[in-house]
Amino acid sequence: MDEKFKELEQCRACGSKSLVSYLDLGKTPLANSLIMKEDVGTEEVFPLNVLLCRDCFFSQLSIVVNPEKMFRNYFFVSSISNTFRKHCEELAFQLNDSGIFEDNNLIVDIASNDGTLLKPFKEKGNRILGVDPALNIAKIANDERIETIPEYWTPELAKKIREKYGTAKVITAFNVFAHVDDIHSFVESAKLLLDKEGYFIIESPHILPLINNTEFDTIYHEHLSYLLVKPLISVMNSHGFRIAKIEEHNIHGGSIRMFMKHIESEETSDETVRAILEKEEKQGLYSFDTYLSFKEKVSEIKYNLVSLLKKLKSEGKIVAGFGASAKGNTLLNYSGINNELLTHVFDITPEKQNKLTPVSNIPIIHQSRLMENSPDYLLLLAWNYADEIFEKTLDFKNKGGKYIIPVPEVRII
Ligand SMILES: [Zn+2]
Structure with missing residues (x-):
């Protein structure tokens, strides 16, 4: 993308052109673009407007800011947060205890930041590989001996990794899926690299707590989408994945962790997937009125x-x-x-x-x-x-x- 941003033309989940705005937060600067004193007055601003797909109810921003502006230089270092570090350690324990790893299996983390998620896996003896386009942060990780490729997650990169390292038993993507414009290419890339019995694990904030707790400030230009499960089931199925189970976690205001398996695998979707779908339905996430009353509550917070x-x-x-x-x-x-x-x-x-x-x-x-x-x-x-x-x-x-x-x-x- 050469331009500063582009307008969203169709729903990134289902392709529908029936998109309608429900929360316009005005024109704002990029949320991670802290400035120096001499830059005051030169900040660029971009529309921050959330649209709803009338067909599948997936929420997404009206524009996509050029990722080079947002992700090549990144200020957030994962390991700063004790909460997140512990969260990653727990995942390493959980997966190791589940017995899916055999000797020397590869785990690939997409948007691996400084390697906070990979570190506990490395300590447990797994082969690890990070992928992160933020050049400054990939360097920090490499200096710490967490091998990290400073690139975006694409089918080409997935193929290259597969040729060089073999398939991955686990692919993790924490707090990145919502940042991605072409989610279909993102999922397809994982499909190319994942081992036959491997897990592709996505964790990102769920839209349910965002709407229920009026967490509107988690909306910013990096977060292109706000995850809703039903449309994502269709996205995963269209690439030969099944969502086998979903866990809810309190982190980042309320996140879902989705475990995908190849559709040919024998593991079917368990009751956690059905339970989340029911919850979404019950909370009105498939009704436009819910989003309008959310908008009212947001205005109230501003005023108060x-x-x-x-x-x-x-x-x-x-x-x-x-x-x-x-x-x-x-x-x-x-x-x-x-x-x-x-x-x-x-x-x-x-x-x-x-x-x-x-x-x-x-x-x-x-x-x-x-x-x-x-x-x-x-x-x-x-x-x-x-x-x-x-x-x-x-x-x-x-x-x-x-x-x-x-x-x-x-x-x-
Ligand atoms: Zn849609």
């Missing part, structure tokens, strides 16, 4: 949050943000919250230090400087890591500091 921040400011209170996260930028930009309402955003990631949030232009400083800046309130911009943040900011809390949590509704604790 901005009113609260203005009130606190008028009372002379100092409010800062915590976690210079992508979702934080959606919240700030959609709500029009800038450096007049938040003094700083605290964050621990080295690459984010001394930068500013895009358009809202709030300075990011290291969280070790929280107490010297003594805010009265912290707005949690990474509420999905709330428990971890509470633990890390006990001093703040013990001195009477309070937290503002924006979703599912604005509240102070």
